[in-house]
Amino acid sequence: MPHATPARASGRPRWWTELPLIAVVYGLYSAGRLLARGNISTAVDHGLEILRLEKTLHLNIEHPLNRLLTTHSSVGIPADFAYASLHYLVTPALLLWVYRRRTAAYRAARTWLLTSTLIGLVGFTLMPTCPPRLLDAAHGFVDTMAQYSSYGWWGTEASAPRGLGGMTNQYAAMPSLHVGWALWCGVLLWRYGRHPLLRALGVLYPLTIVFVVMGTANHYFLDAVAGAAVMGAGALLTRPVMRAAASVSARLRALVSRRYPSGAGVPATPSPIVSGGCETSAGERIPGRRTPSAHSSDAPRASGKPGRTGAGDSAPAAAR
Template identity: 30%
Template structure:
């Protein structure tokens, strides 16, 4: 009888963190709030009207500075790898699919594993994004692939945006072709790599984190999407924001920011059903009008 009772006793062992219902719910809300904030970032970035002349001029200044520093090698990198179709296919796919999908995957993992550490990285990303928006509006800069708009053709090839084989999904309002400085295509992947490094002791995951940033650096350069200095600027901004957010956390100044974010998430959760229902009704009305 005792053995039978033992068989039917519920296990008192805690569930693994990735099966904890409360953790999953918190992670979902954190990710929804983050996506909402990033949507604002993308609209602000994409809303900058093109200023081709000043953007291309600034790109030429970066080339001149890199030449003085002896690091202008992006064109040579691309010329070498353009000879190998398979490597360029890999580079194109890494650039297109190794950024936002990877950030979403790592963000989801960390939001479930440790929401407080996820919030730290999220705040670093949003603070750096705010600095990026200011730079994109005040200092629009052309990437290597668009330098030819200056009338000087260095020989850079646009292998991602100019290829029919690459699917790089970006809605029109999000696009800003001259948002090259700083590069968060590299900076945010470096942030994600740092997030992996400090949140695990696994040598394999840490090796993956390092490889992830190195691979993205290579892919960005050989596809003609950023200069070295663009990427270094992105990494620098992220590093400064990491230090700033850590300092604000220590002195408790980030509590108000957290309260605002939690308010936004709560508001979104409360009104999400109404928003979806309204969108469905509008779509039905639009469909009826079109059929009529």
């Protein structure tokens, strides 16, 4: 996992700035998936090309895994629940855990996740891909999510709740961010988990998700490989992205300080004395200030010594 730069490692980011940032990036990701639907026939062609390549390389392990899940409901139903939920529960939970327990590592972990997610969005846009479950039945795949839909909240359109299938892009299969995010979680658990059980989960969780996405016929093996590659690219870009973000932030602060310097709104030159140029009424005195209108009898009492007066000594005796 990439390390935080020393300049940014100190101090926990404010949660009220982190939540909007993560929400905006996730919103862009979700909206981008919908906008990147592409042509269905093109997506099917991409899916078939991946399947042919896997058969050539003897990597098409999706078929036996899919048969295992469709034949044994005791395996297929938990796998469907895992596909429909863990992606959206474990990832934010670990992000919060790092935020609370590993402050120095949080910025790098968050930047790595968000950068990789945006790279994945580029992949969805450039290569819309039909998942195995949506291929013609002649290719031998069964949609386990549809087969066991009566056990869960999803319908026949991936893991989306029933009636909300239009809010997801079922052809955003390449790369698999289910696998990518699971790998991110695994690295954090392995690196920062103190208990051996947490480190073991760091290895088992990504492997489990790879099994799940292929067994449910939601992804090809090469989708999983691409998901891992996207996370690798995000890890390499984390430090440059953090430096660029710090530079932009510094420039914005400098711009704001020039526009609104310290003490903005206060006149640069001292304000004139309130009574300057004005005459006071008879008997009026400004606190802490001797004026020519003061009576001579006040001066000795103010100074405490007879015969010593203030600024009014130069005035004629009659005026005093």
